[in-house]
Amino acid sequence: MRKKIFIILFIQLSLTNCKEERMEIKLNNVELSNGKYVETKDLTEEQFNSILKESDKVERIYNDITLSDSSITIYEINNDTIIVSSDGYYSLYKNIADLRLVIHDYEGYEGNGIELLYKKNIYKDKFPLSVDSIITNYLFSLDMKFNEHYTLKEIDKVIPNYENKYFLEYVALVGKEIISNYNGSWEMRLSNDGETWNPYIVVNNQQIDLIAYVYEDIFENNYKLIECYNSIKEIIEFRNDSSDL
Numbered sequence: 465m466r467k468k469i470f471i472i473l474f475i476q477l478s479l480t481n482c483k484e485e486r487m488e489i490k491l492n493n494v495e496l497s498n499g500k501y502v503e504t505k506d507l508t509e510e511q512f513n514s515i516l517k518e519s520d521k522v523e524r525i526y527n528d529i530t531l532s533d534s535s536i537t538i539y540e541i542n543n544d545t546i547i548v549s550s551d552g553y554y555s556l557y558k559n560i561a562d563l564r565l566v567i568h569d570y571e572g573y574e575g576n577g578i579e580l581l582y583k584k585n586i587y588k589d590k591f592p593l594s595v596d597s598i599i600t601n602y603l604f605s606l607d608m609k610f611n612e613h614y615t616l617k618e619i620d621k622v623i624p625n626y627e628n629k630y631f632l633e634y635v636a637l638v639g640k641e642i643i644s645n646y647n648g649s650w651e652m653r654l655s656n657d658g659e660t661w662n663p664y665i666v667v668n669n670q671q672i673d674l675i676a677y678v679y680e681d682i683f684e685n686n687y688k689l690i691e692c693y694n695s696i697k698e699i700i701e702f703r704n705d706s707s708d709l
Contacts, residue, residue, distance in 0.1 A: 494566075494684060502562035504555055506685060507547065512554035515547055525560070529567065538563070552702035553695075579660040580675055584632045588661045592650035595636045602633040616641060616690040623689075626682050635678050638693050639665055642672070646700055667700050 494502050507515070516522055516539065525538040525546065537549040544559040557563045587594040603614065606622045616637065626634070642648055648667040655662055665672040677699070681692035 492684070496565060500565055502565050503558045504562060504566065507554040507556055509552075509554055512547060512549060515541060515556075527560075529563070551699045553699070579655045579657055579662070580679055581632065581635075581662055582657065582660050585661055585663075589652045589654070591636075591652060591661060591663050595640055595650075598633055598636045599640065602630065602637075616688075616693055620688040620690055626686075626688075628683065631679065631682075634682055634689060634692070635663060635674060637689055638678055638696065639663060639674050641693050642667070642674075642696060642700070645697075648672075668704065670703055672696065672699070 492503070492505055494504060496502065519541040521540070521542050523540045525540055527538070530536050530538060533550070535551050538546055538560070539548075540546050540560075546557050546560055546563060548555050548557065548563060557566075585591055587598075603619070606619070608614065608619065608622060619637065639650070642665055643650070646667045648665050651664045651666050651671065652661050653664060654660070662675050665674050674696075677696050678692055681687040681695055682689075685691075687695065
């Protein structure tokens with residue numbers, strides 16, 4: 465799969481049906497792996513709640529997306545614009561069609577159907593046993609000596625560019641940090657293509673779609689490794705808080 469290119473165009477989307485004020489959101493124009501573009505924007509929880517409160521039209525959408533994943537909540541607010549909540553993540557899309565394209569792109573169903581880790585995870589279902597060697601080799605390529613006391617912040621400082629060819633290395637680094645700090649475990653799943661093995665993380669008996677989160681954070685949101693780790697950390701703690709209610 466060729467490297468995705470994400471271009472920030474700072475397009476202004478005006479939510480004109482707000483009661484108190486005109487709210488402007490800057491959208492990212494994102495190219496998907498099949499060459500199509502969608503306009504989307506990550507929101508903070510405060511922005512998400514503010515939009516819900518201030519919009520004249522707020523209609524909750526129930527469809528095949530929400531039926532297949534109960535963690536996803538979708539609201540249509542105006543002119544087909546939708547806002548989405550999922551596991552503590554919040555985002556805005558111009559329409560439901562764009563959301564579908566993004567979901568299909570992550571799952572590998574759109575276009576040529578290639579998985580995000582297609583031909584990248586050469587370790588297959590033995591990936592968990594190879595995590596330390598994957599990290600060691602990557603740190604060596606960065607002229608960093610591997611030791612048990614490295615931090616993601618230290619690694620971020622010496623990474624010149626976050627490249628798709630090192631996607632598996634980023635998954636290994638972030639995944640190992642999460643497992644170490646939350647007593648988690650790896651879980652390998654064979655994808656629908658019958659060839660690609662995808663690593664998931666299980667924390668407190670709940671599965672985390674590590675591939676999707678790492679890909680979105682690093683290649684869409686331009687996060688560093690520590691920021692990616694922190695965003696997944698928030699999801700884990702959000703789930704823990706929700707289970708206590």
